[in-house]
Amino acid sequence: MTTVRPWRRIGLAWALGLLGSLATALPGHTAENLIVTFGILQRSIPIADLEQFATTGELTPQLQIYRRQLQISDEQLAQIQEVLSTPVSLSPVAVAQFLYTEQGILLLEQIGRVVQTPVRQANVQALRGALILAAADPDRGFTLVNVLRTYPTEAMRIDLAEGLAIAQEINQAILQSEAAFAQVQAIAAAEAAANPIDADAVLQLVQSERQYGVDRIQVVVPGLPTPIQLYLPEVLPGQRRRPPSGFPLVVVSHGLGGTLNSYSYLGEYLASGGIAMAALEHPGSNNQQLYALLAGRSDAVVQDEEFLRRPRDVSLTLNTLSRLNQSPSPLQSQLDLDRVGIIGQSFGGYTALALAETSFDMAGLAAACPPSTLSFNPSLLLQCQATRLSDPGSSLADPRIKSVFVMNPVGSVLFGPTGYGQIEVPVMVVAGTADTVAPAFPEQIEPFTWLTTRDRYLLLINQGTHFSTIGDITQGDQPLTIPPEIIGLNPEQVWSYMQVLGLAYFKLTLEGDRRFQPALTPAFAAALGGEPYLLSLLATLTPEGIEGLPDAPELSPADSPELQPASPEAPLSPTVPADRP
Incomplete structure (x- = not known):
């Protein structure tokens, strides 16, 4: 248009x-x-x-x-x-x-x-x-x-x-988003063509790391009502042994309405590749919270304090695992808590970013909230809720977090350029071009340009939706039924991307294994992706790189719809509708 x-x-x-x-x-x-x-x-x-x-x-x-x-x-x-x-x-x-x-x-x-x-x-x-x-x-x-x-x-x-x-405002946002997608895809395609790799060999390398079994262990965390699910690599006869310092650990934070099972597909895959994963459930923003809202037992989508509780839930989880890792228990010496990563999706993406030394942009929040009009970015309705909180400063950060992997994260207004610029650990940002909840341009692509950390990656999934990466979204027991066309076709295909790229990313950023660097290149992403979910990956994108995006056409009274009737008719009374002609 x-x-x-x-x-x-x-x-x-x-x-x-x-x-x-x-x-x-x-x-x-x-x-x-x-x-x-x-x-x-x-x-x-x-x-x-x-x-x-x-x-x-x-x-x-x-x-x-x-x-x-x-x-x-x-x-x-x-x-x-x-x-x-x-x-x-x-x-x-x-x-x-x-x-x-x-x-x-x-x-x-x-x-x-x-x-x-x-x-x-x-x-x-x-x-x-x-x-x-x-x-x-x-x-x-x-x-x-x-x-x-x-x-x-x-x-x-x-x-x-x-x-x-x-x-017109929404149309402008759509045009800008589509132009940004085209730019990212074009840059990634050019880089892939200029720097080809043996994609089959890289994929074989990632898959060859899967030499462990998977031991599922429930762990009670004081302060959390639901035990966490730990996916622990299990040494198999004749296969690779446990690293001397223990297995690296990744904690996963689900989105609004999720559960500790939302990313079991990632837990199984990462653990089989030697990366332990702890899945927790945030009691104030899980599926039970949405059930409570819809049944009339709660008057809010989430309480204000959930913005503060979520990161602290993760820190509580790390505290418990650290204690068990250092004392006589089945987990003793199993984990390397000097190598800890975080995965988050949507509201869980906010959680992961808050743990990574970023801070709230209270001035930016005040200026943007409440939104003055219907927005192309519905996630602002959630982010603006944080305006009632006192500035937490750096109190939500956890220095144990050494690597961040976020899918469809929200936080553009909440953190702003200053907050994103404070992150020093490696970051992978995953975005979907068909995300209508946390749209890719305002919530992932533009914030990605604010990152200054040396190791940063942007993965754009063509036709990916806000729900494509959620492992239990297609199950029947959901607070709200999400139509298949909103979830997208064959989300299992996207899950496989998250498995391969997630394992490679954490092997590189937590273990420092440079053999996996080629897996985080435009050429490998392009080879890994397939219809309808083609992949574009960049390791750098500047604010200048997305400047000059198109604006929507202006609408003036001279261009207004001609509502005049075919024959003269008096204007309507402000209270009484006119009769039919």
Whole structure:
């Protein structure tokens, strides 16, 4: 979308889709008309007409007029029908619980810039109620047209100018992201072509390290309600023996709603290659916390203190393992706690970065929070929660952490350039081009350019989503059902990438084995990746390298959608919808 004219054709569809992207009307009246305004221009669309179109695909005479005025193509019309009619399976309790959280209220307030009462006022209660009632409707179900129908005033107003302004901001972010992806992929491809390697030999080297069995051991950590899961390399007859100083250790921190089993595929692989892995469960942000929220037993997605507790959970785990490693126990002398790494995904990525000597950017947080508009970066809603905390300084850091491997991390606003610049240990950042929760450009690619540590790597997974690396996301026992198209096709393929590159990365950064350096090159990543998840890897990228990314086209009143009718008609009353022509 690079010209103004497409905005004119999809403006109404986008404004409707904006409402449909959320989940919450008070009992009583229900809306009969949708008022679409652009400045002083406005038109009324009977919701019954939209219901008929959503059900049958047939346009009433009035909708035919608007279609011609907005220049909506057949393809766009089919998309609008799909947006209006596609049901979403949502529990009304879950919808209500989320929309009363801080993040839910903020979303409602932001969308109130676009969706208003007939007198041009945002009404969080009305919007929340409409979404809840639609989710609770056993007959019509949660569809956008049902949300419109259950809005508790005689009409719902859509401010198209505000909607287009927000859409333009999001479009600019999308264009910048796509340009950044293309830049990273082009640079990586050029470097791979200029520096070829024997990829088969490198892969064989990584796989040849897997000479150990895997001993799963549950370890009780004082202060954590759930025992951690330790994946300990087990010496096999006739194979490599335990290193004299013990096995290097990696701790893994799951994302919001995860469990200690979310990365068992990594634990098994790393342990078989001589790297122990400890998987812990963060009680304030695991799957049970989301269950509690959705069942009404919690009023927050996470409590503020979780930003402080998560890194301390990891330090508690290291304290316990250190004690057991130094005293008579099955773990005595098994671990080398001078060689400790951390893996984190999403909120766990924040946790890993906080442990690596970085600090909060309280001034940056205050300037960016709360977001002034609907953002292309939903992770800001979580990061901004930290504004209520006192600055922890360096108290969350743990000097035992010597290497960081983060997947889809969040922290762009929370840490800022100063925080990322403080990290001195090696860092691997994994990003997915199809991540809609913590988008790759603002949350991984740009922050990567702020890193100054000597050993840093950026891995971009083409078509990778926010959920591609999570090992238990496809299992049925989840607080929220994630549609397969959101998870992505064949996530096991991405898991295999994380296994190979993770083992090579920790062999290099924790053991200092330079034989594995070729595994962290653009040429090897390009050879390892395959459709649909092609890989691009860089070891350096500067802020200047991503400057000059394209902006979205500006939308001015002169380019506005022509909402005038085919024949003269008086403007609508601010409170009473006009009759159908």
